[in-house]
Amino acid sequence: MDRVAVIGASMTQFGQRDAWVRELLAEAGEACLADADVDADKLDHLYVSNMASGEFEGQTGVPNALAHDLGALGAYTQRVDQTSASGGAGVYAAWQSVASGASELTMLVGGEKMTHRTTAEATDVIASLTHPVEYKHGVTLPSFAGMTARHYLEKYDAPRESLAKVAVKNHANGVDNPHAQFRKEVDEETVLESPVVADPLRLYDFCPITDGSAALLFCPESVAAEYTDDYTVVSGIGGATDTHVVHERDDPTVMGGVVDSSEQAYEMAGLDADDVEVAELHDMFTILEVLQLEDLGFFEKGEGWRAAAEGVTARDGALPVNTSGGLKSKGHPLGASGVAQVYEIHRQLTEDAGERQVAADVGLACNVGGFGNCVTTTILEAAE
Numbered sequence: 001m002d003r004v005a006v007i008g009a010s011m012t013q014f015g016q017r018d019a020w021v022r023e024l025l026a027e028a029g030e031a032c033l034a035d036a037d038v039d040a041d042k043l044d045h046l047y048v049s050n051m052a053s054g055e056f057e058g059q060t061g062v063p064n065a066l067a068h069d070l071g072a073l074g075a076y077t078q079r080v081d082q083t084s085a086s087g088g089a090g091v092y093a094a095w096q097s098v099a100s101g102a103s104e105l106t107m108l109v110g111g112e113k114m115t116h117r118t119t120a121e122a123t124d125v126i127a128s129l130t131h132p133v134e135y136k137h138g139v140t141l142p143s144f145a146g147m148t149a150r151h152y153l154e155k156y157d158a159p160r161e162s163l164a165k166v167a168v169k170n171h172a173n174g175v176d177n178p179h180a181q182f183r184k185e186v187d188e189e190t191v192l193e194s195p196v197v198a199d200p201l202r203l204y205d206f207c208p209i210t211d212g213s214a215a216l217l218f219c220p221e222s223v224a225a226e227y228t229d230d231y232t233v234v235s236g237i238g239g240a241t242d243t244h245v246v247h248e249r250d251d252p253t254v255m256g257g258v259v260d261s262s263e264q265a266y267e268m269a270g271l272d273a274d275d276v277e278v279a280e281l282h283d284m285f286t287i288l289e290v291l292q293l294e295d296l297g298f299f300e301k302g303e304g305w306r307a308a309a310e311g312v313t314a315r316d317g318a319l320p321v322n323t324s325g326g327l328k329s330k331g332h333p334l335g336a337s338g339v340a341q342v343y344e345i346h347r348q349l350t351e352d353a354g355e356r357q358v359a360a361d362v363g364l365a366c367n368v369g370g371f372g373n374c375v376t377t378t379i380l381e382a383a384e
Helices: 021-036 053-057 062-070 086-099 119-127 132-136 141-155 161-174 188-193 256-269 286-295 326-330 334-349
Strands: 004-011 045-049 076-080 106-112 196-198 212-220 232-241 278-280 362-369 374-382
Touching: 004 021, 004 086, 004 334, 021 053, 021 062, 021 106, 021 212, 045 062, 045 086, 045 334, 053 119, 062 076, 076 086, 086 106, 086 212, 086 232, 086 334, 086 362, 086 374, 106 334, 119 141, 141 196, 141 286, 161 188, 161 286, 161 326, 212 334, 232 256, 232 334, 256 286, 256 362, 256 374, 278 334, 286 362, 334 362, 334 374
Parallel strands: 045 076, 045 106, 278 362
Antiparallel strands: 004 212, 004 232, 106 212, 232 374, 362 374
């Protein structure tokens, strides 16, 4: 089986945008095609990662509309929805389409329009991914995050400040990302004194509601050099699900979907956690970055909180994590986030990340749906 290459990538400005989802998708799609110097009518497959365009703005049929707007008529189109992991699931679908031989040129565009809704309305749309019984009793993802953070801090005797340091680090990285929603540093005191959302987590422990889009263009590795010298290869990818009901897990601080999907990706790539040199993790809440560091094999269980506190995951640390600013600073337009994670890794590996550039030939992206309900882990390597 020929490996799959990423030959083009783009990302729109994240934040509060006047454009609707259809316009955001077209913006990223056009930029991605331009990045690879490919015409839209050459696409065989066109995937759209999107969680809730119908719920947020009453817009359905977005893949068909995007094909029309880009001039990709004739391409097979499909929408990929896997809640807040829709972007990662889209990467998996696009990879499959090329790896299987069904398509020689596939584009994935992920996007979401959210900011026109109130925080309560957006939270309600996102909370609909929980189990119906949990949803009926008012359970939301922030409440899961708060309860898990409290359990983790107490179980492993971790200081509350360790989570604040995750937010501080990611905001500092976001300053150098021109597409990030928040390009402003915050200090530890600001994080710790911000309003309580779900004790012990406060406002600055959570990512914002965001509009935005990102895109990737895939082809077989054997022909990638015909398009560009600056490409990356998907050397490993895996997807997995965990229990729908969070309290049914043996340990709520372990996300089985992260463990299982990363094991699949490592095995496919013939690598392990020690080989990864840069990572983009799904820090919808600060505690999630800590849990993923452990479940991906970067740290022993109960030790992940030390990563940001000791500078290991800083941009100049041994394992830079969320050089983009993460969801925390960059923003979290649901269907776009997993695509934007791979965009960042692609830019790092092709040495095109500007002020946030680090030295890396192997990168990992982990996109999480819900509170670990569904996960896709992708490993990319620089072209040889």
